[in-house]
Amino acid sequence: MRDITLGQYFPSDSVIHRLDPRVKILSLIAYIVLIFCTFNFVSLALMAAVVLLIVLLSKVPLKMYLKSLKVIIVIVVITSLLNLFYGTGEPIFQWGFIKVTWEGIKNAIFVCVRIICLILSSSVLTFTTSPTDLTDALERLMKPLKIFHVKVHEIAMMMTIALRFVPTLLEETDKIMAAQKARGADMESGNLITRIKALVPILVPLFVSAFRRAYELAVAMECRCYRGGEGRTRMKQLHLANRDYISIVFTLLVIAGVILLNIFFKFAV
Amino acid sequence: MDYISVQNVTFQYESQDDTETVSKKQVLNDISLEIKKGEFVAILGHNGSGKSTIAKHLNAMLLPSSGKVFIDGMDTADEKLTYDIRRKVGLVLQNPDNQLVASIVEEDVAFGPENLGIPSDEIRERVDEALKAVDMYDYRLHAPHKLSGGQKQRVAIAGIIAMRPDCIVLDEPTAMLDPKGRQEVMDTILKLNRENGITIVMITHYMEEAVLADHIYVIDNGKMLTSGVPREVFSQVELLKKHRLDVPQATELCYKLRACGVEIKELPLTEAECTSLLKEVLR
Numbered sequence: 280m281r282d283i284t285l286g287q288y289f290p291s292d293s294v295i296h297r298l299d300p301r302v303k304i305l306s307l308i309a310y311i312v313l314i315f316c317t318f319n320f321v322s323l324a325l326m327a328a329v330v331l332l333i334v335l336l337s338k339v340p341l342k343m344y345l346k347s348l349k350v351i352i353v354i355v356v357i358t359s360l361l362n363l364f365y366g367t368g369e370p371i372f373q374w375g376f377i378k379v380t381w382e383g384i385k386n387a388i389f390v391c392v393r394i395i396c397l398i399l400s401s402s403v404l405t406f407t408t409s410p411t412d413l414t415d416a417l418e419r420l421m422k423p424l425k426i427f428h429v430k431v432h433e434i435a436m437m438m439t440i441a442l443r444f445v446p447t448l449l450e451e452t453d454k455i456m457a458a459q460k461a462r463g464a465d466m467e468s469g470n471l472i473t474r475i476k477a478l479v480p481i482l483v484p485l486f487v488s489a490f491r492r493a494y495e496l497a498v499a500m501e502c503r504c505y506r507g508g509e510g511r512t513r514m515k516q517l518h519l520a521n522r523d524y525i526s527i528v529f530t531l532l533v534i535a536g537v538i539l540l541n542i543f544f545k546f547a548v
Numbered sequence: 549m550d551y552i553s554v555q556n557v558t559f560q561y562e563s564q565d566d567t568e569t570v571s572k573k574q575v576l577n578d579i580s581l582e583i584k585k586g587e588f589v590a591i592l593g594h595n596g597s598g599k600s601t602i603a604k605h606l607n608a609m610l611l612p613s614s615g616k617v618f619i620d621g622m623d624t625a626d627e628k629l630t631y632d633i634r635r636k637v638g639l640v641l642q643n644p645d646n647q648l649v650a651s652i653v654e655e656d657v658a659f660g661p662e663n664l665g666i667p668s669d670e671i672r673e674r675v676d677e678a679l680k681a682v683d684m685y686d687y688r689l690h691a692p693h694k695l696s697g698g699q700k701q702r703v704a705i706a707g708i709i710a711m712r713p714d715c716i717v718l719d720e721p722t723a724m725l726d727p728k729g730r731q732e733v734m735d736t737i738l739k740l741n742r743e744n745g746i747t748i749v750m751i752t753h754y755m756e757e758a759v760l761a762d763h764i765y766v767i768d769n770g771k772m773l774t775s776g777v778p779r780e781v782f783s784q785v786e787l788l789k790k791h792r793l794d795v796p797q798a799t800e801l802c803y804k805l806r807a808c809g810v811e812i813k814e815l816p817l818t819e820a821e822c823t824s825l826l827k828e829v830l831r
Contacts, residue, residue, distance in 0.1 A: 411650065502708075503659055504660060504711065505659070506663065
């Protein structure tokens, strides 16, 4: 339990790892929008090729990507089956109320590929970007929201602290569980409701201690002159390097490619 | 006036008990301290004696109910000076887990200077310097939760050093550590005091740590019991015992021997002193 890695960051030094996290987030958003704007097989194939190329460039073992795909395999299967059976048009196969049409097969493939691309592309971001870089980039990207009085700095600070305390609180949960078991608490038997009830003696001390930690952390932060985002500087500054400009151009080319392919192959499918 | 000057400070807070009656609890009662720049001062006392409350008065986290606290001539009650005071007097707390903010060591150390609005290049410089000062430079990219207690506390100290304070106040920094971690932290504190000239105010209930100080203040029940150089303070064995405070083991041993009629002129403070003294007696 102690060794869970948040966001499953996989340290390496690939090109994708070294990209500016802001560029990665924006490219991912562009990619997700594009994947739902592919209307024919050619542009879909382009999107799939792009994500495969990035996966290969990331130097993260393929096993990790497969693991993240395994989680959603059920969703992929169910949605493709639903699409397969609910297609309109001429049936090519019929058995009782189940009928399969070309339209249905096409939809099923589309949905399947789209979900897989979606998961792979977001996995690339979480595998190649450390949680701190992610929160940092989000803070900078959300800065324009300040004019709508969104407390950007505070949100980013909360995310940073939450990430910092996840392992600490997990460790504490382990300790409290051991302590309650030593007092005879039974957490492994009974039905769902008794098990949920058995969690109360763990959650109560955990919450109490989390509040105490929060108070002490607040004192420690004040001692270190924390007074919100106003006038605060950062040690690490994000600078766009050449590789970032190249990847921005690449993203723009992919966008252009998908739009063009959508137009030229309008009648192909 | 000395670098830190605490003048007749009392501190009380209102507490409500079950019967809804408001009672005033006196935590500090007419406390005065004078601490010179570069000194290593220990404040000794029981749990609940008010020694942590004193620590929080030294960097304007708490303000006295009456009396004054001056840091380098600045009055802590002046709100405009609060952050100038906190930049000069850093406070390290007992639990290292609860004072680290970021999930990477070097980013945590950078937190203080970032709050002060220092330019990026200089923060980098200060962070490296601070991590080297506490001998944690090799761990700069580690996650804090994977470090030992002593290492975490040293990172917390580095986080304060990076603000380049004149003085560091440590509130029982070794209370939650194992003997090895305690030794690491004490070595670091002594090094900062001796080599970097940082004023150290250390709050503790370990007598062996207090012995290393230049000056000791003993607090009991919110009042100043006694103060002086370690030798003076620990020679008053009866007074300390009466208030259920300990003296270092070496001192206690020789004190008991003297009570049994062994001729001992001056009570020792450390084990080394004690052994050479006993050798002398046994000859």
